[in-house]
Amino acid sequence: MVRGRIIVDTERCKGCGLCVAFCPKGVVQLADTFNAAGYHPAQLRDPQGICTGCTICALVCPEAAITVYRTFSIKTAVADGVCVGSVS
Numbered sequence: 001m002v003r004g005r006i007i008v009d010t011e012r013c014k015g016c017g018l019c020v021a022f023c024p025k026g027v028v029q030l031a032d033t034f035n036a037a038g039y040h041p042a043q044l045r046d047p048q049g050i051c052t053g054c055t056i057c058a059l060v061c062p063e064a065a066i067t068v069y070r071t072f073s074i075k076t077a078v079a080d081g082v083c084v085g086s087v088s
């Protein structure tokens with residue numbers, strides 16, 4: 001299955017909270033710390049690994065401060081019955 005994660009460029013982030021509000025999984029939050037400009041930057045807090053890599057957070061970010069990465073696990077896909085073929 002597809003798993004996602006995000007990297008936030010904390011110095012570009014203005015702490016507007018749009019990514020926090022729009023993440024359908026609720027795994028983005030504003031940090032308690034400040035960046036150099038004095039904003040609380042967004043960060044991924046996803047201990048259960050439920051980020052899907054949907055890219056909504058990156059699309060709504062007005063500062064283009066979020067990069068989304070996706071990984072696809074063949075092993076997990078087979079276990080979930082999604083992938084039944086073989087990969088060579």
Ligand code: SF4
Nearest residue numbers: 023051053054055057
């Ligand atoms: S990629 Fe999607 S699920 Fe992951 S943090 Fe961004 S909005 Fe949330």
Ligand code: SF4
Nearest residue numbers: 013014016017019061
């Ligand atoms: S939408 Fe962008 S600028 Fe706003 S808090 Fe999220 S990462 Fe920071």
